[in-house]
Amino acid sequence: MTEIKNAACVGGGVIGGAWVARFALAGIDVKIFDPHPEAERIIGEVMANAERAYAMLTMAPLPPKGKLTFCKSIEETVKDADWIQESVPERLELKRGVITQIDAAARPDALIGSSTSGLLPSDLQAEMKHPERMFVAHPYNPVYLLPLVELVGGKKTSKATIERAMQGVEQIGMKGVVIAKEIEAFVGDRLLEALWREALWLIQDDICDTETLDNVMRYSFGMRWAQMGLFETYRIAGGEAGMRHFLAQFGPCLKWPWTKFTDVVDLDDALVEKIGAQSDAQAAGRSIRELERIRDENLVGIMHALKSGNGGEGWGAGKLLADFEAKLWANAKKPEADLGDVKPLHILDTKVSAAWVDYNGHMTEHRYLQVFGDTSDGLLRLIGVDLEYVRDGHSYYTVETHIRNLGEAKLGDALYSTCQLLSSDEKRLHLFSTIYNAETKEAVATAEQMMLHVDSKAGKSVAAPAKVLDKLKAITEAHAGLPTPEGVGRFVGQKR
Numbered sequence: 001m002t003e004i005k006n007a008a009c010v011g012g013g014v015i016g017g018a019w020v021a022r023f024a025l026a027g028i029d030v031k032i033f034d035p036h037p038e039a040e041r042i043i044g045e046v047m048a049n050a051e052r053a054y055a056m057l058t059m060a061p062l063p064p065k066g067k068l069t070f071c072k073s074i075e076e077t078v079k080d081a082d083w084i085q086e087s088v089p090e091r092l093e094l095k096r097g098v099i100t101q102i103d104a105a106a107r108p109d110a111l112i113g114s115s116t117s118g119l120l121p122s123d124l125q126a127e128m129k130h131p132e133r134m135f136v137a138h139p140y141n142p143v144y145l146l147p148l149v150e151l152v153g154g155k156k157t158s159k160a161t162i163e164r165a166m167q168g169v170e171q172i173g174m175k176g177v178v179i180a181k182e183i184e185a186f187v188g189d190r191l192l193e194a195l196w197r198e199a200l201w202l203i204q205d206d207i208c209d210t211e212t213l214d215n216v217m218r219y220s221f222g223m224r225w226a227q228m229g230l231f232e233t234y235r236i237a238g239g240e241a242g243m244r245h246f247l248a249q250f251g252p253c254l255k256w257p258w259t260k261f262t263d264v265v266d267l268d269d270a271l272v273e274k275i276g277a278q279s280d281a282q283a284a285g286r287s288i289r290e291l292e293r294i295r296d297e298n299l300v301g302i303m304h305a306l307k308s309g310n311g312g313e314g315w316g317a318g319k320l321l322a323d324f325e326a327k328l329w330a331n332a333k334k335p336e337a338d339l340g341d342v343k344p345l346h347i348l349d350t351k352v353s354a355a356w357v358d359y360n361g362h363m364t365e366h367r368y369l370q371v372f373g374d375t376s377d378g379l380l381r382l383i384g385v386d387l388e389y390v391r392d393g394h395s396y397y398t399v400e401t402h403i404r405n406l407g408e409a410k411l412g413d414a415l416y417s418t419c420q421l422l423s424s425d426e427k428r429l430h431l432f433s434t435i436y437n438a439e440t441k442e443a444v445a446t447a448e449q450m451m452l453h454v455d456s457k458a459g460k461s462v463a464a465p466a467k468v469l470d471k472l473k474a475i476t477e478a479h480a481g482l483p484t485p486e487g488v489g490r491f492v493g494q495k496r
């Protein structure tokens with residue numbers, strides 16, 4: 001089983017920098033080599049975007065962030081690394097030279113992945129002493145959010161290397177797909193290039209402008225593709241009769257002269273200017289940084305939606321996220337309540353994401369309940385009621401909640417929550433949680449809740465076992481000395 005403890009990134013541009021973020025946020029120390037004079041600034045900005053995105057993406061306990069070290073040479077960067085990722089500009093001679101240099105300085109068992117989006121791994125590994133550990137690991141931008149990595153071996157890549165690479169990408173929350181045969185541009189970029197060529201013709205021939213073309217994609221098949229691919233989608237399109245029927249019905253149309261993409265459009269100055277001007281108009285003055293923020297918020301929203309797909313089990317990239325989070329929870333140190341300094345327990349820290357904001361420009365109602373639910377989950381973990389406990393057939397269910405909204409939470413506000421145990425017995429757990437604005441320390445909302453311990457198969461309340469009750473009692477007794485929070489026992493009503 002391969003475990004990446006130290007990673008090295010050679011090349012720290014848009015792709016290399018985002019690999020750095022992916023590794024570091026998975027708790028892996030990363031050494032970086034990039035001779036660009038502004039490499040530290042560029043990677044710092046990618047890192048900031050990635051951390052912002054992860055704060056919205058997951059409440060699961062990420063490991064402590066890996067340490068970033070900027071090195072002065074390739075040799076110093078790669079010598080201790082378990083996984084080395086090359087992301088230098090897309091020129092065969094340059095990449096081959098860098099990979100050969102990495103090979104000479106790296107441990108013989110280190111994995112060497114290339115971020116190339118189209119070059120053949122066999123060409124890249126041609127001058128290596130240990131070519132068997134080299135492969136293409138082609139990611140998609142932004143690498144810190146989009147999970148796919150195409151893994152492509154060359155003629156000299158060993159099977160064991162690809163297996164270890166699969167384990168490595170899984171460790172950092174990514175989805176590895178093994179491409180069976182090496183071809184230029186692999187699978188993803190082949191598809192994208194076909195689309196790109198056709199799109200350029202459509203603009204060149206004045207069939208539509210760039211905004212119309214993007215709208216055609218994002219309001220239709222673009223949404224389909226985030227959750228099902230081409231073949232699964234077309235299977236459904238075939239109706240009850242399925243894929244064979246679809247192929248019989250639509251296959252012959254492929255012979256019609258619908259597309260021009262096998263011809264290469266002439267990207268002359270006029271076409272470049274036309275596309276540039278239409279793209280500027282489409283951006284409506286938004287900077288690249290703004291567009292990146294919007295993109296990341298949308299991607300997080302899509303992954304969250306997919307996480308609750310398929311009856312709550314998760315689907316596609318959402319299922320991958322759910323599985324990754326389950327592993328993070330399982331690997332996290334069993335949390336313990338800090339009862340030394342008696343005060344409500346600090347349970348979680350989060351940020352208001354774009355998907356949480358409603359038409360009034362502030363955090364919407366059900367997101368408060370979500371944060372309170374995550375808070376009570378945090379409390380439950382402290383008394384030993386974690387996913388394993390739930391899998392074994394028992395849990396706590398909420399039977400009553402009273403939320404008070406005291407202040408507004410706006411997009412990007414940092415929040416934290418606390419929890420005070422008001423009382424507990426063998427079945428009941430009566431708690432009071434508060435969400436605070438992390439900057440102003442003002443209470444934004446409170447929730448008083450009653451939870452019951454249940455046998456989830458029977459769907460009936462039952463006494464919790466001693467191992468849970470002992471922990472619960474310790475917190476309840478510690479909190480007995482705290483003043484009763486203002487708002488406990490409040491009811492909804494009007495003065496008469």
Ligand SMILES: CC(C)(COP(=O)([O-])OP(=O)(O)OC[C@H]1O[C@@H](n2cnc3c(N)ncnc32)[C@H](O)[C@@H]1OP(=O)(O)O)[C@@H](O)C(=O)NCCC(=O)NCCSC(=O)C[N+](C)(C)C
Pocket residue numbers: 373374376377396397398399400427428450451452454459460461462
């Ligand atoms: C299964 C269920 C939770 C309980 O049903 P039951 O076994 O029939 O239990 P009783 O109704 O008899 O109640 C047992 C005892 O608890 C007392 N009780 C019940 N409600 C309250 C309350 N609001 N305040 C105080 N005390 C209460 C009751 O009087 C009984 O006392 P005894 O002394 O006689 O033992 C069932 O209610 C159920 O399934 N409800 C739905 C639960 C649900 O789906 N909740 C939403 C899920 S969200 C969630 O759980 C979030 N999270 C915790 C996972 C984060």
